[in-house]
Amino acid sequence: MQPEPDVASPVSADPELADLAWRVREGVGRLNWRMRAERDPNGPGPAVLAVLSRLYRAGTHTPTELAEAERLQPQSLTRILAWVTERGLVTRSPDPEDGRRSLVSITPDGLAVLREYSVRRERWLAGAIEATLSPTERQLLKLASDLMLRVADA
Template sequence: MGRISNLGAMQPEPDVAAPVSADPELAELARRVREGVGRLNWRMRSERDLNGPGPAVLAVLSRLYRAGTHTPTELAEAERLQPQSLTRILAWVTERELVTRSPDPADGRRSLVSITPAGLAVLREYSIRRERWLAGAIESTLSPTERQLLSLASELMLRVADA
């Protein structure tokens, strides 16, 4: 069967079970890693303060911490945010003095966004909360041997992420 596109044309249903690799073991590994990373990411995000900044705000603060000052356009591209969404985020974090905005010396029409000490404190608190939960989950769930394997897996996942 198919589905109707926005233009009214019949489109085939996507095959969500389509193989991603000729090697079935590799395809299964990719699926399991994706599922595990997704579930862990969801669980860690749930550790945030529900009255605090949302995931998009935390992503922007994290980007500014890791990579330094950005223009709003660079931030939107790096975080894959729509300009309108970033405008709201920047208004929210600027109002709370989590970032500063200053004119770009190279182009006065643009602004530069930098994280403030208050922004670092918010990011640090969020990171501590997530890492505290993760350390507790690792301690209560995994054996010493499994912890060593997880340490190796974390290094491998970083390599894959940087590929």
């Protein structure tokens, strides 16, 4: 059986650029998947970690803003907020501009949970880099990571 022809428009007229885009996407995706596997199976799930990370990086949000930013259904976010509030990982306070809304902020305990998750992933990554890359390859990876940050910020 013949595979379906690719009907999507080409990524780039430059085949080398198209190949590079694929390699970067594939590498980032696989690395992200592998690093997520490093979370504690008894700890918070990916959606909880995403909410804590959003609150850490972007500051206080209303529940509606959080749901939109994380592309969560309001019902799912309600369960997540109940779970993290019960464990003291976030606080909810009335919005001074609109008392019908609440503001959600990460707590020091929430930061500790997030940091523990980050340290676990970084520890795995440092070990994988040490075990698989030569010193020269490590320098190349450092350069590549700086370039990826520039591209991400573009």
